[in-house]
Amino acid sequence: MRTRGTDILLALSLANLNLLQVWRELLFASPADLYWMPTAAPHDYAAAIFVMVVLAAVFFIVLRLIRRLPERPADLAFLALIAVALINLADLLRRTLSEGWSLARVMRHLMLLDEPWKIGVIASLLAFVALCLAILLSRRASRFVARSIYVVGVILSAFAVSNAVQALWHLGTGAQAGVPGTPASGAATSADRVSGRVVWLIFDELDARDLFAQRKPDRDYPAFDALRRQSTYFTRVHPAGGSTVQAVPTLWLGRHVAHAEPKGPSQLAVRLDGETEMRDLRTLPHLFAEAKARGAEIAAVGWYHPYCRLFPAELSRCHEFFVYTARPTRTEGFTDAFTRTLNSLHVFWRWVIQIETYERMRAESLDAATDPRFDFVAVHVSVPHRPYVFDPKRGELTWFGAGLQYEDNLALADRYLGELRDAMIEAGLWDDTAVIATADHGRRDKGDGTHRDKAGIVPLFVKLPGQRHGAVITQEVHAEIQRDLILELLTGTAPGVDQLASWLDRKGG
Secondary structure (H helix, E strand, C coil), X not given: CCCHHHHHHHHHHHHHHHCHHHHHHHCCCCCCHHHHCCCCCHHHHHHHHHHHHHHHHHHHHHHHHHHCCCHHHHHHHHHHHHHHHCHHHHHHHHHHHCCCCCHHHHHHHHHHCCHHHHHHHHHHHHHHXXXXXXXXXXXXXXXXXXXXXXXXHHHHHHHHHHHHHHHHHHHHHCCCCCCCCCXXXXXXXXXXXXXXXXXXXXXXXXXXHHHHHCCCCCCCCHHHHHHHHHCEEECCEECCCCCHHHHHHHHHHCCCEEEEEEEECCEEEEXXXXXXXXXXXXXXXXXXXXXXXXXXXXXXXXECCCHXXXXXXXXXXXXXXXXXXXXXXXXXXXXXXXXXXXXXXXXXXXXXXXXXXXXXXXXXXXXXXXXXXXXXXXXXXXXXXXXXXXXXCCCEECCCCCCCCHHHHHXXXXXXXXXXXXXHHHCCXXXXXXXXXXXXXXXXXXXXXXXXXXXXXXXXXXXXXXXXXXXXXXXXXEHHHHHHHXXXXXXCCCCCHHHHHHHHHHHCC
């Protein structure tokens, strides 16, 4: 029986279903899951509870208005409300069950099926559409479905109450425990400083083939072209790995990481190639520890991995961003948390987050790269990795990514590189700084973009201090060689342009 009380319960249930992405991060994340997201603060829980109450109030008002309609229009209006309310849940389920699948990819695989299977799939989809239409057109069927959904929704309200109680408990007990803080902003003074300066750029999923050898005729990447004319370009680089989770630690360690697995908010276990034991990354001689031991002041602008939690002792300044989370960074108060929670309620939230992440990453990294106090600036750039958010024809970032593709975000990566170069030139630091630009892995949808045994997939630019003219090295090298090169550049013992090839021979590539 529908009453005001059951309407309240249904409204709470619908509000709760729309917040599942938020609850998944705040309430149901395992210690390993917390590695992939920012630390939650009490105001994050307060914002989630507040949004649930406001959203439930909106649903309740709509339900009461629907009750004033005649029976048949009321049933159809109720079903329409449910359809709208469950769009966010459907999108979450789609991403959870079929990560990496798009409509275009589904259609390509459908076309590859044998004819009987193709006909069967299409017939099943048409039958489902026909069933939905029959329910809408049939008074009895739509009435039955509406009542059934109502009852199920009221029953599921128990989960809404449970989530709210858990959020209140977290609100009362404070932020998530066991997560170290962020390094203080600004560089410390050191009596024994290194003599060199390095800016290291890791562009996520930057593929060398799209950049040069297989560049589309209508595409232009002037900043990468300019960097190639002024740097040593390596044409046959083996990727550090097939995925960011193990490729980037490979670059940090200078040794191939065969497997990487988060164990906690600030703990990554890795297994090095040729070994059987999983070890804590922080106990190994990683790049940041080695650079710090040599006297370097380090700034990092990280993405995907929790740089600030992994290396709080080594980094003088750090900003970190996360991918596919409702909160790409730690929130800065209730208003910020409230805005992020609201943003998670629509299906375009990942595009909005990508834009925010890029803009903040750009600002922080340009500021660090032009600050002479830092000897080593490491930037993990969030593009050209999807979601695709740049429209090069208009020169604008857009959250409506329909029709955009990899090459569009590649143009955004090029624009970022150009802006970084211009900022460093204006600050008088470009000529005296070594700039290394590379990628963690190649383009995933090319099929072999993550194959470590194939050279020429990821680019590697090395602009040495004072270098004016470009050079090309065609011998095969592994991307992890960058660790040793960076350390020698910082200490002023790195080879010159003419000696790079022989240096690689000595290092074994």
